[in-house]
Structure formats: structure tokens, C-alpha cells
Amino acid sequence: MDHQGVPLRGAVVTPDRSTPAMHDAPRAPAMHAMAMLRPRRWLKRVAAACRTRLQARFLGTVMRVETGEPIAALTFDDGPHPRNTPRILDVLERHQARATFFMLGCNVERYPDVVAEVRRRGHAIGNHSWDHPAFPHVPACERRRQLAQTDQALGRPTLRLFRPPFGSLDGRSRLDLLRARHQVILFDVQAEDWLGHPAGQLVENIRRDMRPGSIILLHDALFSAEQPEYSCRRATIDAVDQLLATMSDYSFVTVPELLERGRPEKTFWVNPGDPEWIGQLTRIDYETDAAIAE
Numbered sequence: 001m002d003h004q005g006v007p008l009r010g011a012v013v014t015p016d017r018s019t020p021a022m023h024d025a026p027r028a029p030a031m032h033a034m035a036m037l038r039p040r041r042w043l044k045r046v047a048a049a050c051r052t053r054l055q056a057r058f059l060g061t062v063m064r065v066e067t068g069e070p071i072a073a074l075t076f077d078d079g080p081h082p083r084n085t086p087r088i089l090d091v092l093e094r095h096q097a098r099a100t101f102f103m104l105g106c107n108v109e110r111y112p113d114v115v116a117e118v119r120r121r122g123h124a125i126g127n128h129s130w131d132h133p134a135f136p137h138v139p140a141c142e143r144r145r146q147l148a149q150t151d152q153a154l155g156r157p158t159l160r161l162f163r164p165p166f167g168s169l170d171g172r173s174r175l176d177l178l179r180a181r182h183q184v185i186l187f188d189v190q191a192e193d194w195l196g197h198p199a200g201q202l203v204e205n206i207r208r209d210m211r212p213g214s215i216i217l218l219h220d221a222l223f224s225a226e227q228p229e230y231s232c233r234r235a236t237i238d239a240v241d242q243l244l245a246t247m248s249d250y251s252f253v254t255v256p257e258l259l260e261r262g263r264p265e266k267t268f269w270v271n272p273g274d275p276e277w278i279g280q281l282t283r284i285d286y287e288t289d290a291a292i293a294e
């Protein structure tokens, strides 16, 4: 069922034969009127179901993949970061895990050595825009510039994965991404590591929602934060270490590998984002932020 309660798959909608009016002879005119209305309602429902399926198929964003295998994908947004990203790479290597890093073009340009190291260790890289605007709130030409400039900084990747900043997307920005041939990757598990939670809470948040085929949202840096101290990534790094140590029955793979091993589950995602909340965030300077305690 979709969010409007419309059956999506194998939809066979039959009239409700238990309705008293159907068996009530003296109210025949009313019955006739209802019978006339029902095909129209039925057609409307079928049209809505078709529209939802088409939107999900052609404009849908990947939330997870359907698989019975114990595999999942860790994803890290807003990097690369000169100190946090290498530490996360070490944790991943210790547990023989692979991950996907959705990078900001402005930081790719600033820290090319970190990008090269991420690649060298076999992780995947996706586009997270140039400098993190909410796509529904910028003009189309700016969206295209953000995409193209970041792709160029990443060396024009053949596999174009995109994660929208703030998870914010509307129909127009989704069409721009379709034209630019970017596959939009969201997530079905959020650690909420942008709120300053301790590592144990982050692990609990992940384990609560994680299942085979999950895509997990984490951050190796924060481009902007509600509180500047939330930019510290120590809890995230510890949480990844604890998660990988305690979930050894799972394989953690890159998003491209996950997509090959299951059927992508897509949703037509519309989330315009809250410009007031975004406007209140503090921009973090990666050179001077608290980063992690040494």
C-alpha cells in the first residue's frame, strides 16, 4: 500500500457488496446513483495506483534493496574531512567493511588526497552537491551547476550516484537529476548523528531499523549543525566500530554492490525541506572545527 492507502501491486478493486443499499429495493434510485458513481471511483483509484507506480519507477529514489542476504550499506555524507574521514577508513578496514561516501564538491577540491585514499581502499563515492543547498530552494541553473561542478571535481564518474542535501527533494529537482542521469540514493536507516547523541545511542538507532538490504545514513563531517559542538565525529566513529564488531553476521558493502545484489526499493520522495530550520544552522569550518578528540 502507498501512503494514500491505494493498493499498488496486483490491484483488483471490487465494489463493496456488503453495502446495505445494494439489497434495499425501496431505495433503488439511490442504488442506481451509487452504481453509476462506483466505476468512476474505481477508475480514479486505478489511475492513482498507476500514477504512483509510474512515479516510483521513473522518478523514484532508492531507499534500500530487497534481499534476503544479510548485507547492508553504510553511507557517509558531507565529507571528505581531513581528519575524520581517514579515521573512518581505518575502522572500516579493521572490520573488512566497504562504504559509500557522498562528498561535497567544495571539499573534494580542498582535500584531494583524502578522496584518493577513499578510492584506493575500495570504497564508492557519490555526489552530494557542491556546497549543500536544499535543491528545492535554488533555481534550476544552480542545481545543474552544483551537480556538474561536483562531478567534474570527482573526475566525471561513470556511475552517478546522488544524495540530496538535507534529504530535500521536489518534483522539479528530481527531474533535473533524471536529465543529468544521476541515480538518487536515500536511506531507510538514520543514526541521527547530527544531533550530538553518544555512540551507544547511535548504535541503538541503527540496530532498531536495520534489516537486510538497508542503506544507513551517517556523516563523516557536518557541513552545518544546530550546535557547533555537534560537528564532533567521535561518537559516529565509535558507533561504526561498535556496530561492525557486534554485527559480524552482516556484510557491509558499497551502494553499487548492494544495488547489484537485490531489487532496489524505490519511493517517489517529495520533501521540500524547512528553509527556516536550514537558515538557523551554523556553517562548520572543517579546518578549525572540533573534529574528534585526539
Ligand SMILES: [Zn+2]
Pocket (backbone or CB within 6 Å): 077, 078, 128, 132, 164, 165, 166, 223
Ligand atoms: Zn549532507
